[in-house]
Amino acid sequence: MSKITTPRGTQDILPPESELWQYLENIIRNVATDFCFKEIRTPIIEHSELFQRGVGTETDIVTKEMYTFEDKGGRLLTLRPEGTAPVARAFIQHNLEGSGLPQKLYYIGPMFRYERPQAGRYRQHHQFGFEVLGGKEPGLDVEIINIAITIFKRIGVSQFKVLLNSIGCSRCRPSYLENLKSYLRPLFPQLCSDCQRRMETNPMRVLDCKNPGCQSILERAPSPLSWLCGECQEHFQQVQNLLKKMNIPFEITPRLVRGLDYYTRTVFEVISPELGAQNSLCGGGRYDNLIEAIGGSPTPGVGFAGGMERTLLILKLKGIRPPSQMGVFVAYQEEAFEKALDILRQLRENGIPSEMLFEPKSLSSQLKIANRKGFPFVLILKAEELGSETLTLKNMESGEQRTLSYSQLLATFKEKA
Numbered sequence: 001m002s003k004i005t006t007p008r009g010t011q012d013i014l015p016p017e018s019e020l021w022q023y024l025e026n027i028i029r030n031v032a033t034d035f036c037f038k039e040i041r042t043p044i045i046e047h048s049e050l051f052q053r054g055v056g057t058e059t060d061i062v063t064k065e066m067y068t069f070e071d072k073g074g075r076l077l078t079l080r081p082e083g084t085a086p087v088a089r090a091f092i093q094h095n096l097e098g099s100g101l102p103q104k105l106y107y108i109g110p111m112f113r114y115e116r117p118q119a120g121r122y123r124q125h126h127q128f129g130f131e132v133l134g135g136k137e138p139g140l141d142v143e144i145i146n147i148a149i150t151i152f153k154r155i156g157v158s159q160f161k162v163l164l165n166s167i168g169c170s171r172c173r174p175s176y177l178e179n180l181k182s183y184l185r186p187l188f189p190q191l192c193s194d195c196q197r198r199m200e201t202n203p204m205r206v207l208d209c210k211n212p213g214c215q216s217i218l219e220r221a222p223s224p225l226s227w228l229c230g231e232c233q234e235h236f237q238q239v240q241n242l243l244k245k246m247n248i249p250f251e252i253t254p255r256l257v258r259g260l261d262y263y264t265r266t267v268f269e270v271i272s273p274e275l276g277a278q279n280s281l282c283g284g285g286r287y288d289n290l291i292e293a294i295g296g297s298p299t300p301g302v303g304f305a306g307g308m309e310r311t312l313l314i315l316k317l318k319g320i321r322p323p324s325q326m327g328v329f330v331a332y333q334e335e336a337f338e339k340a341l342d343i344l345r346q347l348r349e350n351g352i353p354s355e356m357l358f359e360p361k362s363l364s365s366q367l368k369i370a371n372r373k374g375f376p377f378v379l380i381l382k383a384e385e386l387g388s389e390t391l392t393l394k395n396m397e398s399g400e401q402r403t404l405s406y407s408q409l410l411a412t413f414k415e416k417a
């Protein structure tokens with residue numbers, strides 16, 4: 001019979017890689033705690049309408065990439081392609097406004113996009129996201145950017161760039177779009193077929209087309225920055241001033257527009273030169289109209305989400321590994337089985353990761369197994385030492401053996417933990 005494997009664009013996360021995932025997740029949760037963000041968990045499935053109204057019917061995500069199906073009750077549901085619209089939906093549904101604004105929420109979880117898989121791009125990928133709902137101050141935009149770079153710095157990634165732009169608001173954007181269309185219209189035949197379509201449906205997306213032919217046309221295209229209204233200009237200026245005050249370097253990138261329609265004013269991406277084609281570690285921005293677009297009262301918001309797989313790819317490239325666990329393998333001769341069980345219990349009660357075999361094997365085979373499993377220490381219980389109050393601890397790296405009492409053993413591991 002043929003083997004059943006993971007669907008294209010998805011992957012199993014196996015040990016020891018799962019330890020790297022936990023390491024990254026812990027850092028993200030610690031940063032969230034330091035910035036006083038609370039976790040939100042939303043369902044993997046949502047009504048398709050949420051993403052149509054939230055992310056935008058003309059975006060690639062909604063037109064081409066959603067996993068949408070009808071359930072047995074005839075409801076149209078979608079595996080979430082992103083986390084911001086679900087958080088905004090939860091904010092409205094549970095009246096989180098009533099618990100005080102701004103709400104500062106974060107999440108870590110899988111997202112689904114029917115994209116062409118390649119290095120750093122998957123159909124099931126995982127994001128860590130931070131959202132501030134109910135605050136319009138530029139300081140919050142900077143707080144969000146600061147969270148992103150704090151995470152990357154804490155995991156030891158220092159080579160990254162913050163790309164920054166402003167795409168205006170519902171007051172100034174229409175005139176910009178008209179201007180952009182007038183610039184593009186005579187060049188229509190030279191645009192790629194995607195951009196020809198986007199020119200009518202979503203003209204701003206033409207700006208970040210990767211097609212080399214379109215790129216050269218776009219070099220002289222009008223920038224959203226030249227069309228910002230006074231308030232958007234002021235907001236953008238304050239974001240830049242605060243970033244400078246906080247010593248966060250950034251590059252103004254007038255053609256950065258992002259692939260989701262809910263953005264207003266600030267948009268940003270953090271890219272890594274080490275990642276190749278899929279170089280965006282995280283992206284985000286302000287979304288002052290999203291909550292209203294999906295049925296809430298007008299409430300501004302700002303946030304970002306980062307890709308777990310891409311961040312982990314960098315960790316792997318740089319050889320960054322989680323600190324190894326101080327585990328103990330208990331090796332014993334058959335006569336010492338009960339003593340081994342008792343020691344195992346005590347080690348675990350004291351929070352020291354430990355394991356032993358439950359089938360009879362020679363001490364030398366047990367040591368080999370402990371070595372293969374990467375245990376730094378092995379406790380050796382010999383039959384002839386059964387009556388004694390001491391234990392033998394072997395350091396697997398140096399080969400050194402020490403004789404210890406129970407309490408010395410526990411103290412040794414507490415010290416190392």
Ligand code: HAM
Pocket residue numbers: 081082083084085113115120121122123124125126127129130131259260280281282283284285287302303304305306307308309310
């Ligand atoms: P996004 O840029 O579409 O934004 O995705 C966020 C991050 O997820 C990207 O920067 C990238 O690292 C990762 N990512 C996206 N698609 C894939 C994929 N197919 N495979 C692997 N990694 C991927 C959003 O989703 C917005 N919700 C971000 C946001 C939050 N804006 C405001 N708040």
